[in-house]
Amino acid sequence: xxxxxxxxxxxxxxxxxxxxxxxxxxxxxxxxxxxxxxxxxxxxxxxxxxxxxxxxxxxxxxxxxxxxxxxxxxxxxxxxxxxxxxxxxxxxxxxxxxxxxxxxxxxxxxxxxxxxxxxxxxxxxxxxxxxxxxxxxxxxxxxxxxxxxxxx
Ligand code: HEC
Numbered sequence: 583x584x585x586x587x588x589x590x591x592x593x594x595x596x597x598x599x600x601x602x603x604x605x606x607x608x609x610x611x612x613x614x615x616x617x618x619x620x621x622x623x624x625x626x627x628x629x630x631x632x633x634x635x636x637x638x639x640x641x642x643x644x645x646x647x648x649x650x651x652x653x654x655x656x657x658x659x660x661x662x663x664x665x666x667x668x669x670x671x672x673x674x675x676x677x678x679x680x681x682x683x684x685x686x687x688x689x690x691x692x693x694x695x696x697x698x699x700x701x702x703x704x705x706x707x708x709x710x711x712x713x714x715x716x717x718x719x720x721x722x723x724x725x726x727x728x729x730x731x732x733x734x
Contacts, residue, residue: 606672613660614673616652623648624718627700630708631715637708646697646704649718653694657687667731674731686729693721 606614623645629635630642664670666677679686696718703710 606670607662607665609660609662610665610670610673610675613657613675616655616660620649620652620722623652624715624722627704627711627715631712633708639705639707642704642708642711643701646700649697650694650701653690653697657690661686674733676729676731679729682728686725689721689725689728692724693718696721 626635626645627642630637635641661675661679661683663680665673666675666679667673668677696714700711700714700718703714
């Protein structure tokens with residue numbers, strides 16, 4: 583146990599030394615990775631709704647459950663001040679986020695609520711997925727329109 587921990591600590595230290603100054607802060611990487619997980623799972627549900635992916639209750643449920651799981655991650659630690667697109671390279675987070683944190687959280691929670699609707703629908707067959715998908719997509723768009731800068 584102790585040996586394993588020591589080895590892990592040594593590996594961590596090595597990575598830290600090797601990191602370059604222009605590397606993105608871990609909070610930015612984490613939130614971008616979190617959005618990628620959301621997009622991947624939404625893509626699975628979208629593929630099922632379009633008929634491009636064959637419906638399978640377990641696959642659909644796992645995708646919906648993953649969206650709900652992500653929605654339960656507290657977003658606050660990922661939105662560190664000074665990590666907006668005006669301050670650092672490699673992010674599309676608009677500075678407006680930090681002037682409207684209550685609204686950002688409300689939009690995050692709206693995504694979470696929509697994900698729960700999908701969680702209840704996903705096992706009910708492919709027809710049930712379409713409407714729930716539209717609702718989730720609307721919550722992604724609402725936040726992107728307000729707080730995500732266009733791709734440069
Ligand atoms: C509460 C606001 C909010 C919600 C809700 C939201 N997004 Fe985003 N999203 C952002 C912001 C802000 C960024 C830019 C993050 C950055 O670059 O630091 C982003 C970035 C992304 C990215 C790019 C990640 C990368 O690798 O740079 C993807 C993909 C994405 N969102 C997908 C989604 C999907 C799919 C949903 C809905 C299921 C969603 N987002 C819901 C605010 C939101």
